[in-house]
Amino acid sequence: MKSRSRRWPILALCALAAAGAAQAAMTESEARRFLDEASFGPTDATVAAAMASSRADWLAQQFTRADSDYAGYTYVNPNPKLGCPAGSAPTCRRDNYSIFPLQRQFFENALGNPDQLRQRVALALSEILVASGRQIHQPYAMANYERIFLADAFTNFRRILRDVTLSPVMGDYLNMANNAKGNPARGTTANENYGREVLQLFSVGLVMLNPDGSAQRDSQGLPVPTYSQDIVEGYSRAFTGWTYPPRPGATAHFGDPVDFESPMIAFAAQHDEAAKTLLGGVTLPAGQTPAADLEGALDSIFNHPNVGPFIGRQLIQQLVTSNPSPAYVARVTAAFDAAPRGDMKRVIRAILLDPEASAPAAPSTYGKLREPVVQLVRLFRALGGRSDGVWLLRQAAALGEPVFSPATVFNFYPPDYALPDDPGLLGPTFGVYNASTAFVLSGALAMALGPNGIAADPTVAGASGSRIDLGPWQGLVADPAGLAAQINRVLFAGAMSPALQSTVAAAAQSQPAAKPLARVRAALFVAAMAPEYLVEH
């Protein structure tokens, strides 16, 4: 308590300063930096809008926007042999039994739709509360799942947790659907998959946390586990009795066929009615309904003190920096914990309006290698590129991030992936960056900035291809330093190092003066390949 009272005046000062900065007008550089964190990257138009506003007002406006949706995907039979019978178009399976159409729409939305903050937070949540198109193939199913994050991004974490838990997609992915109570005659137990991962990955994590995100340790210095195997079994039993909703017109029964159109439904007969011991000493009494047990179980999770630092730190890593200071995490935890607990708008404001988000406390360890999806979309947005999403989704996959389709529930990369060469620091996105994907990235950037763009895929209805028109840049090539300065402004928010500025100017000059577009391409390619570009910092 003593230390808290000593720190309080400092915290109050920080809060005042933050409030001031949050309401202040931004310079162009500040606006571009802010939009890197709060959107899929700045465009000239969004920079102008942000500069005419303030950080706080821009967020307030974004909280009201809801332009993106994944509507229009219709039910398909779970059996692809029935959904795409012999004689179907060759693209039938791709368009109905892979999430290709959904991934494509994600990129189209991210490139152009104005509800940037909602989409960006939704992507972050989709990487924390993971279900995957690798296992759930139907686009309508994964669309319904990803709509949870678009719809709930600015609501409350308790609601997100409930909507995810009752989603038939999650039910299928982590086997809560058709999870029957243990059957002594058959020798089966309740399925532990969801009961374990909802704790480990979606809410509280493995070890007890302090509000600043650091691990609590016992007298021997070992991290204190958050829960035991018995607790996992308690949740597994609490989550028994749920199944897929019935098809329209069909009679519901436990073991309904796979259907992803509405939340799961419960059957008391398949629910384990014995008492359950849960986190934090919570006990669910015997004899409760499946719904009562589910709500009680989710309350016990949501009210655990780990949720603020566990989820807050990951959202900071997704939006701002791989290695937030403990004080930054503690400020976001405080925002999560304040009444009403779990308010997402308050958490997002705390993350994006924090002093550390605009003025790093420790510049040498600040920032993050952009995840592939953001790396690609940002370049197209900054340079006014157009894309139907097809090429982008394929490149992202080749770079290790097939959006909404990670290999496992552990996402494309774990949040505690150690930064190469600095194992004391984290570098989550380095989990998919290596020699192999570095070369893939070189190819993607070369194609994106190439002279011909990427042609439309003729097998995709309505495809228009992908293209960045560099024509408007040609006028700058007579002045290589001026070209470098413009690239510095648009791609680097004015923070390009002197070494890179001279490299970019020299790159332009390495191409014939008679080929102005080649000069622009060379300059932009070297700039976009520069490590100081790939890492937002």
Add this chain to the structure above:
Amino acid sequence: MKPPSSLRSRPAQGGAPYLRNGRAALTSNRRRFLLGAAAAAGSLGFLGSARAAGLAGSDYRALVCVFLYGGNDGNNLVVPTDSAGYAAYAAARGNAAAGGLALQPSTLAPLAGTNLGLHGALAPLASIWNQGQLALQLNVGTLAQPLTKAAYLAGAAARPPNLFSHIDQQTQWQQGGSGLALPSGWAGRVADLEGPTAIPAVISAAGNAVFINGATTAGLAVPAHGAFTIKGFGPTPSSNPLYGLYTRLLGTPDPNVEVTAAAAVMQQALQASALLDPALTTASGTAGYFAGQNNSLAQQLQAVAKVIAARSAIGVKRQIFFVSLGGFDTHTDQLHRQDLLFGQLGPALKSFHDAVESLGVGPQVTTYTASDFARTLQPASGGGSDHAWGNHHLVLGGAVRGGLYGTLPQLALGGPDDVTREGRWLPTTAVEQMGAALATWFGVGAADLASVFPNLGRFPGPNPAYFG
């Protein structure tokens, strides 16, 4: 492609080989030799001294880790075939027709000379067993120290942290121990002993993994198929002035740690590309052994076989490879899903075994499996099983002395080997004992084993004698 001029011309610092952007030189405990001896002629003297602690032997040897992500159900990898043993197994696993997991005896591939059979989809490995080149390590797993069931239940002895958690148990398997305060993997620490090599000694065809990085060496991730070259600088980057500008830029120090790390990844890629791209893209005589197998594991093992085929040109005489197959987290529908996965694993391992034999290095290549953990003997709702502990694994190759190592747990729910009620086996062999046996064959001297497996000393007794 020649090494980029900026890298070739970079002076060695104080006689030491190239260090990442100069910065690592300040923190020698964290430095990694991303670029090898070939990058700096001045480093030969240093190399000589580093070799003093290196790996024994002058022949070529390769170790291949096949990681089965998700937690493979070892209880159905190997199944008792004697009547009493099978009856106990079937009673606990339950009838498949009623959501149980018992395999039918008629589907098993008998292991001659034992009372055990392999899962039928692994039948291609039976011939390797019959040649005496397949070892089965029974009930191996993560341990913090030797442990009895009574001590486990009483909480009287240290357990591995975060048992039954995928990522933690994967990490402990790949680190080669439990509760280690080390971020590195055991293959990486073996490479640390050897010091800098022309290309990294540890190569993954399965992306990044804890296993491949040491304290001073970084493993290399290569594509399982396709070219391994930089794009955008034309067919001969080294003659493109733009490429010279770019590589000089990569060598420019930057104060930010992630910028530095990103630069190092590309530098490592460029350094390895010259030797590895030809190896990976040149057709080798081994392709035929993998005919008809289009799955990812077969592609990865085929890439490994290509690198082994090019061992003379590459000039790294001790290599550790990492490949993986995912999807073993069979909480539901296990019989079907494991059948499909083993249907990839069995043929791919057999093809790889035959391919390296055709290269004349059969006795110089050892392949083994690893996985997060085993799965409960008792089935879970939905025809699957949950996360467990001690597991059974394969070790195979021309140098392997085939047979059974360790003991099969008593297949009884709540029995003497089960620390819960659902069939989670207390391991009787530690991960580091299995690893030490492999590392010793690979050339790690007895005095160096403790640096690779820090907790090895806690497990008395001989390590498994897979190699006679």
